[in-house]
Amino acid sequence: MLIADALSFHYSRAEPGQTLDFCFDMQLAPGECLAVDGPSGAGKSTLLNLIAGFLTPATGQLSWKGEDITRLKPWQRGVTTVFQDHNLFDHLPVWANIGLGMAADLRLTAEHRRRIAEGLEQVGMAEMTERLPGELSGGQRQRVALVRALLRDTPLLLLDEPFTGLDRANRETLWTQVESLKRREVAVLLVSHDVEDVEALADRRLRLVNGRLLSSVQ
Numbered sequence: 665m666l667i668a669d670a671l672s673f674h675y676s677r678a679e680p681g682q683t684l685d686f687c688f689d690m691q692l693a694p695g696e697c698l699a700v701d702g703p704s705g706a707g708k709s710t711l712l713n714l715i716a717g718f719l720t721p722a723t724g725q726l727s728w729k730g731e732d733i734t735r736l737k738p739w740q741r742g743v744t745t746v747f748q749d750h751n752l753f754d755h756l757p758v759w760a761n762i763g764l765g766m767a768a769d770l771r772l773t774a775e776h777r778r779r780i781a782e783g784l785e786q787v788g789m790a791e792m793t794e795r796l797p798g799e800l801s802g803g804q805r806q807r808v809a810l811v812r813a814l815l816r817d818t819p820l821l822l823l824d825e826p827f828t829g830l831d832r833a834n835r836e837t838l839w840t841q842v843e844s845l846k847r848r849e850v851a852v853l854l855v856s857h858d859v860e861d862v863e864a865l866a867d868r869r870l871r872l873v874n875g876r877l878l879s880s881v882q
């Protein structure tokens with residue numbers, strides 16, 4: 665179980681009217697998908713960044729399966745995050761961007777390469793393995809980032825508006841892949857405004873209001 669226990673964060677600078685103080689309480693079980701929504705600026709990215717380890721909480725605790733992970737570095741946490749900006753390396757071709765998620769030194773096995781090819785084929789990008797991110801459309805870059813995330817073997821998957829703008833066929837393919845990760849006990853936190861994505865994947869929903877997570881009516 666992932667447990668955020670009064671995990672707080674405070675931005676030192678903000679515009680008038682913005683929420684600056686956050687205090688998150690939530691639980692997420694292995695194999696579960698929890699959807700979080702809330703208005704722009706509510707703190708959804710802040711929550712993901714705290715769980716991923718890119719922000720350090722002021723107070724509170726984050727634990728995974730009973731282990732306190734509050735102070736662990738991002739790469740020590742077993743978390744994969746798909747951000748809205750896709751985070752691809754511009755100088756690396758598609759296959760390497762995906763491969764980095766499997767082997768940081770890019771010493772890929774034949775099985776790694778097979779899975780990369782299969783993942784790209786499933787999202788209609790079989791012919792694009794050698795392209796650089798700058799030679800892809802926004803939606804194609806998004807699919808590369810998703811294939812990379814879905815092929816990583818981490819127990820926690822954080823998705824920030826992951827399927828926005830993708831066509832129906834690709835979304836359904838990716839829903840199926842997320843479902844299969846859930847069956848393999850991956851815990852998924854899905855930030856999404858998209859009703860269809862939430863209905864397809866989420867077991868539970870929370871809403872972020874005034875810096876707090878509230879239960880959301882189905």
Ligand SMILES: Nc1ncnc2c1ncn2[C@@H]1O[C@H](COP(=O)(O)OP(=O)(O)OP(=O)(O)O)[C@@H](O)[C@H]1O
Binds near residue numbers: 679704
């Ligand atoms: N580095 C920062 N310094 C000061 N304030 C920040 C910083 N980053 C975010 N904020 C503010 O904190 C609040 C929460 O931001 P956050 O990005 O978590 O919201 P969000 O719910 O993800 O928004 P969106 O849906 O628009 O992506 C916003 O009011 C934002 O302006």
